[in-house]
Amino acid sequence: MMILSGDPPRSRVLSLLLVVIILALAATPFLFPGAKALNVAAKICVFAALVASYDLLLGYTGSVSFAHTMFYGIGSYAIAIALYGMGPNWAAVATGIVTGLPLAALLALAIGLFSLRVAAIFFAMITLAVASAFQVLASQLSWLTGGEDGRSFQLPELLRPGTVLISKSLFGFEINGRILTFYLVFAISALMILALLRVVNSPFGRVLQAIRENRFRAEALGFRTVFHLTYANCLAALVAASAGILNALWLRYAGPDTSLSFSIMLDILLMVVIGGMGTIYGAIIGATIFILAQNYLQSLMGVAAKAADEAGLPLLPGLLHPDRWLLWLGLLFIASVYFFPTGVVGRLRKAGGGKGAGSSH
């Protein structure tokens, strides 16, 4: 239990769901052939960590930040610019990490100390402003960032698809650099989620919850809440930047659409809400549901539309036409927020009777 920091899923269905997701992700290179499946699996890993770090802010401290994609972008761009400029070697990877992470943490520190003193809405507005400014900056500094085109780069030898680590003759599967990169993404994301689970269940994490519940009273107990909130903001930024690094390494590319755009910010928000705020586990569930829907709903609808057409049903083929997939995605989210206001995790825990003591979330 210590690996979960004493905060188990507290629902049999949820535990089962998590085990299935994690096993499926871990086995993707062998179970599901093709580049798309692996891409989807890697994206789920990265977003699970990214969303979990956002949950630390939104679910545990109750502060709404719009700058999370900015930190994600800082990580992405740091590694991309380093690898682009210095060539595909490990020194460049290290440079990207040691510039990206401290930059994200410092910026989070500055934003936090400046705006977390006062009402929560001010923090939201400041993060929105800073994130917008950063987005403009990234597209304007095209000599550095590649502007709207972003930066494509090559990975160090070891992580390239062409590098065969274990040949097919040994196990019947080829382990190449691409698969190694996938496991790197998987392992680091998993570690970050476990670390976040530790943080929210630490004495420090309890103070964050106290601030969410009643900041005035937390102050009256002697907690200087602005420092706790800023600390949490920096931690969330560090994890987001790390997720950005992983994402860029996986895509071998960093650009405004894959790391900085506000549509990603909205995706993160939706994933947190669908999964269940203030649970960390919700991040894994939310990211999985959302990204699977994003990637497979369209083809699923194509199949359904065709079947409906062949069955001669009226209207349905049109409604289920693959071009309407965004409409259905939207409806799916409205329905999930309506029926599971506490998210999938909250719903499952309630259904399971909530045997565990601990937090009410």
Added chain:
Amino acid sequence: MTLTLETRDLTIRFGGHVAVNNVSCTFRPGELTAIVGPNGAGKTTYFNLISGQLRASHGSILFDGTDITQHSAPLRTRAGLGRAFQLTNLFPNLTVEENVRLAVQAASGTHYDLLRPWMVRRDLIARADSILDQVALGSRRGVAATALSHGDQRKLEVALMIALEPKVFMFDEPTAGMSIDEVPIVLNLIAQLKQDRSKIILLVEHKMDVVRSLADRIIVLHNGQLVADGPPAEVIASPIVQEAYLGVAPKSAA
């Protein structure tokens, strides 16, 4: 030097309204001071000024030889000023035990410990449990604070202050809205704290029988001003209190 808490010319204005007006008073250990006065007299505002929820417009507060007038509420709490609020002020969706554990944690100076799960800190848990037993909330420890009865919430409010192990206890109508059988639990607690002669205890209370039985000294606030200060019998008998607090017109004015 013994511990003292002193307010000098303490004043706060809200626009044109002077809620607390030039109140100078010194509180000493081993002395339970009851603060009485009609509604709107500025008792809770006076408390808020002392514990740092409000900043004074004028005047100063000295605690333990230090001028704390400009200190924030958390710093004052850390210095030893404990406060229980009049309007119940808890962490509603956390359990009773978590509420108290947070206060115990604050008292132990555990602020930024984020690498260990909380349940490793058995010392904090044990201390929280013993305080819950003291206020007779042991059987409710797993319940969310919001689900408690009003009386139990009041007890939890007091438990949070006790958990802080302060040098100054500030009770703001601790028994308000409590059922008859719950009142003695809180009064006994206050009496116990009194036994320890090293603490300063301030009590805002409306029930005159409670004040008579517990207080060593009474100060009376009226329209933000300190109008009487002395031993209970003397203060209660004084004409100004009869008028200001009990609403009886003094004979001379009749």
